[in-house]
Amino acid sequence: MAGTAVPGRLAWQLASVAAKRQETPRVISLRLESDAWAGHLPGQHVDVRLTAEDGYQAQRSYSISSAPEPGVLELTVEDIPDGEVSPYLTEVLQPADRLELRGPIGGYFTWTAADGGPLLLVAGGSGVAPLMSMLRERAAAGSDVPTTLLYSSRSWDEIIYREELERLAADPTLRIVHTLTRSHPADWAGYTRRIDAAMLAEVAGALLPGSLAYVCGPTRLVEQVATDLVTRGYPPAAIKTERFGPTGG
Numbered sequence: 001m002a003g004t005a006v007p008g009r010l011a012w013q014l015a016s017v018a019a020k021r022q023e024t025p026r027v028i029s030l031r032l033e034s035d036a037w038a039g040h041l042p043g044q045h046v047d048v049r050l051t052a053e054d055g056y057q058a059q060r061s062y063s064i065s066s067a068p069e070p071g072v073l074e075l076t077v078e079d080i081p082d083g084e085v086s087p088y089l090t091e092v093l094q095p096a097d098r099l100e101l102r103g104p105i106g107g108y109f110t111w112t113a114a115d116g117g118p119l120l121l122v123a124g125g126s127g128v129a130p131l132m133s134m135l136r137e138r139a140a141a142g143s144d145v146p147t148t149l150l151y152s153s154r155s156w157d158e159i160i161y162r163e164e165l166e167r168l169a170a171d172p173t174l175r176i177v178h179t180l181t182r183s184h185p186a187d188w189a190g191y192t193r194r195i196d197a198a199m200l201a202e203v204a205g206a207l208l209p210g211s212l213a214y215v216c217g218p219t220r221l222v223e224q225v226a227t228d229l230v231t232r233g234y235p236p237a238a239i240k241t242e243r244f245g246p247t248g249g
């Protein structure tokens with residue numbers, strides 16, 4: 001009925017920037033507040049729409065990195081040089097500014113404690129964002145599902161959520177393994193190469209019944225890891241993937 005429509009979850013809504021946090025030199029997190037936000041499932045994303053003064057609009061998808069919470073969501077955005085949208089979000093947008101978004105979107109790349117595991121999470125760069133929502137939800141729910149996060153970053157300083165991940169890893173049922181692909185501290189004893197089949201074999205261990213894998217990051221990483229997991233015996237239906245973009249890593 002005209003004039004009485006209740007905004008659906010995919011209607012555009014205005015959210016205000018409650019806080020902005022520098023995660024790494026190239027990555028920020030935005031805490032957004034919107035009364036219309038009903039919460040989400042870990043792994044889902046939103047569409048963000050920017051409108052220029054001349055009416056030109058640009059729209060991109062961003063995963064929700066926070067645990068589900070009505071009225072509040074966090075996005076974690078990497079500054080892509082020469083990008084149309086991400087430099088605005090990382091450099092220009094400030095607390096108290098407002099942003100148009102719609103969502104939550106996506107019903108496939110989601111995990112809640114009820115889905116169980118064992119859980120293998122594999123991330124490249126900002127691809128850790130939706131997996132962080134899952135880890136935050138897992139902690140909030142008190143889940144002890146055996147979980148491994150294998151996380152590829154360019155360097156120690158580019159590990160997003162590094163300190164929070166260290167705190168979460170105090171949980172003996174959560175294992176976090178980093179690989180640093182471009183540079184690493186002199187005393188670094190961990191992996192220093194891109195994720196490959198041998199690394200997955202070492203980190204993922206034996207395939208147990210109920211195993212679920214979530215892979216998110218640059219397209220090439222996601223496709224390589226998904227292929228390697230199938231080779232390791234993961235049923236394709238147990239591997240969920242989200243591709244963020246063409247390059248990076």
Ligand SMILES: Cc1cc2nc3c(=O)[nH]c(=O)nc-3n(C[C@H](O)[C@H](O)[C@H](O)COP(=O)(O)OP(=O)(O)OC[C@H]3O[C@@H](n4cnc5c(N)ncnc54)[C@H](O)[C@@H]3O)c2cc1C
Pocket residue numbers: 045060061062063064075076077078079080081082083084085086087126129130218242243244245246247248
């Ligand atoms: C479902 C989904 C969820 C996503 N979640 C996140 C998220 O949580 N955080 C986040 O930072 N990004 C996320 N992305 C990527 C995001 O939507 C944009 O593609 C990214 O921010 C670049 O947009 P841009 O307008 O700045 O660059 P564009 O103007 O679109 O592109 C500029 C240049 O950068 C290249 N490029 C585009 N995307 C990437 C990329 N991801 N990595 C490297 N190079 C790229 C393009 O090929 C082009 O050459 C997600 C994408 C999808 C599909």
